[in-house]
Amino acid sequence: MSKSFALIKSTQAETQKNNKNDEVQKTPKHGGNPLENINLQFDRAADLLGLEQDLRLLLKEPYRELNVQVPLKRDNGKMEIFHGYRIQHNAARGPYKGGIRYHQDVDRDEVLALATLMTWKTSLVNIPFGGAKGGIAVNPQTLSHRELQALTRTYISKIDLIIGPHRDIPAPDVNTDGKIMAWMMDEYGKKHGYTPAIVTGKPLALGGSLGRTEATGKGVVITIVEACKAYGIELNKATAVIQGFGNVGSYTAKFLNELGCKIVGVSDVSGGIYSEEGINIPELMQYVAKEKSIKGFLGTQPLTNEQLLEVKCDILVPAALGGVLTAKNAARVNCRLIAEGANNPTTREADVIFDSNGIPVIPDILCNAGGVTVSFFEWAQNLQQYRWELDRVNDELKKTMVRAFQEVYEISKLKHVSLRTASFMLAVQRVAEAAKMRVL
Numbered sequence: 001m002s003k004s005f006a007l008i009k010s011t012q013a014e015t016q017k018n019n020k021n022d023e024v025q026k027t028p029k030h031g032g033n034p035l036e037n038i039n040l041q042f043d044r045a046a047d048l049l050g051l052e053q054d055l056r057l058l059l060k061e062p063y064r065e066l067n068v069q070v071p072l073k074r075d076n077g078k079m080e081i082f083h084g085y086r087i088q089h090n091a092a093r094g095p096y097k098g099g100i101r102y103h104q105d106v107d108r109d110e111v112l113a114l115a116t117l118m119t120w121k122t123s124l125v126n127i128p129f130g131g132a133k134g135g136i137a138v139n140p141q142t143l144s145h146r147e148l149q150a151l152t153r154t155y156i157s158k159i160d161l162i163i164g165p166h167r168d169i170p171a172p173d174v175n176t177d178g179k180i181m182a183w184m185m186d187e188y189g190k191k192h193g194y195t196p197a198i199v200t201g202k203p204l205a206l207g208g209s210l211g212r213t214e215a216t217g218k219g220v221v222i223t224i225v226e227a228c229k230a231y232g233i234e235l236n237k238a239t240a241v242i243q244g245f246g247n248v249g250s251y252t253a254k255f256l257n258e259l260g261c262k263i264v265g266v267s268d269v270s271g272g273i274y275s276e277e278g279i280n281i282p283e284l285m286q287y288v289a290k291e292k293s294i295k296g297f298l299g300t301q302p303l304t305n306e307q308l309l310e311v312k313c314d315i316l317v318p319a320a321l322g323g324v325l326t327a328k329n330a331a332r333v334n335c336r337l338i339a340e341g342a343n344n345p346t347t348r349e350a351d352v353i354f355d356s357n358g359i360p361v362i363p364d365i366l367c368n369a370g371g372v373t374v375s376f377f378e379w380a381q382n383l384q385q386y387r388w389e390l391d392r393v394n395d396e397l398k399k400t401m402v403r404a405f406q407e408v409y410e411i412s413k414l415k416h417v418s419l420r421t422a423s424f425m426l427a428v429q430r431v432a433e434a435a436k437m438r439v440l
């Protein structure tokens with residue numbers, strides 16, 4: 001048993017207090033705001049851990065928030081100002097780590113919620129990073145290639161003062177990719193010299209890691225395999241429904257399918273498709289590569305994204321957006337296990353409904369942590385100037401994810417709490433321990 005887990009172990013009498021009813025009573029009347037939801041989970045974990053007030057104050061607040069003006073000379077010669085963010089939540093366990101999102105809806109609250117989630121995610125899988133997130137409020141589809149590159153370089157030059165390979169390491173997120181990471185590394189290198197470890201998610205030719213592309217989907221499936229063992233679901237006889245068929249959704253579908261699980265429904269932004277006999281995933285992946293959408297895939301019937309989430313199946317994987325499982329639809333969700341491929345897909349109210357309906361939820365900070373885990377491997381390879389074989393990446397990923405699931409599952413059984421509460425307890429405990437040693 002690990003040292004930090006041992007600290008969580010309590011007496012039987014304490015354990016009795018922390019039953020499901022207790023969780024239900026603490027549920028707020030609302031459930032929509034992601035930061036509020038994350039902090040409610042933090043508070044609950046802090047209560048169960050008996051965390052002292054000083055540490056609560058220290059761990060809840062972000063360490064630093066940087067708001068930057070990102071001016072861009074458009075192709076038509078006019079100047080436009082965009083707003084950029086980098087929020088560093090906590091670095092007690094290692095340098096800040098988190099992606100950079102380009103989206104018109106990016107704002108301070110969203111970036112802060114995602115930065116906070118990163119602190120708990122990196123801690124939960126026990127990789128030596130803290131949590132951060134960044135973004136620019138921009139619709140990148142409206143920019144030319146030159147404009148996108150200029151915007152990226154200006155943004156990096158503005159946040160340069162707080163990032164670094166031992167300070168804060170960005171990565172791709174919504175609408176940012178390997179190409180954008182390459183520009184970021186190049187811009188940072190102009191001032192600091194060759195520094196591949198400044199960002200992760202880079203193309204292979206620039207020091208990216210083998211296995212990074214499929215890592216999040218692979219991690220999702222590793223946690224599903226463990227959960228199926230724990231909750232008595234026979235994966236090779238099971239059915240699954242997956243919302244989202246992008247990076248996370250498509251690889252989750254592929255790896256689940258390879259284990260004999262029948263994928264009966266998937267969706268993307270254009271809507272959903274269903275087949276009782278099971279969808280041919282390798283063919284669907286080829287179809288999507290060509291058509292850029294799952295719409296019209298042969299041998300399936302169409303359904304809406306809302307209907308998709310209510311299809312009867314064994315395993316439901318939301319792998320697209322946040323806030324899709326809510327008080328409105330949770331009671332109609334008809335599955336035996338939910339695996340959160342996406343970040344924040346379940347509101348607090350929906351969580352309580354799943355709990356009382358006996359549907360275990362593998363929470364985002366555990367389920368989709370495979371991506372940041374392989375980002376850690378990429379960073380380690382860059383610092384070592386050494387390249388790992390794919391088998392090593394996949395073996396280490398499996399070890400990390402299985403260990404994290406088992407630690408969380410044990411706490412959930414011991415304390416009679418959900419997998420989400422158990423995950424927060426373990427994650428908060430580790431960060432609290434490190435923060436206490438450093439500053440208190």
Ligand code: NAD
Pocket residue numbers: 174175216243244245246247248249267268269270305319320321322341342343368369371372
């Ligand atoms: P992606 O852009 O590759 O794919 C997103 C998918 O969601 C696409 O199929 C898109 O069509 C679909 N989608 C978009 N809007 C939709 C809507 N309104 N209804 C239904 N489907 C819709 O993104 P991704 O990298 O697969 O990320 C998906 C989720 O996983 C996000 O929440 C992201 O934060 C989270 N996540 C991703 C990673 C990673 O490594 N890629 C890691 C951790 C968490």
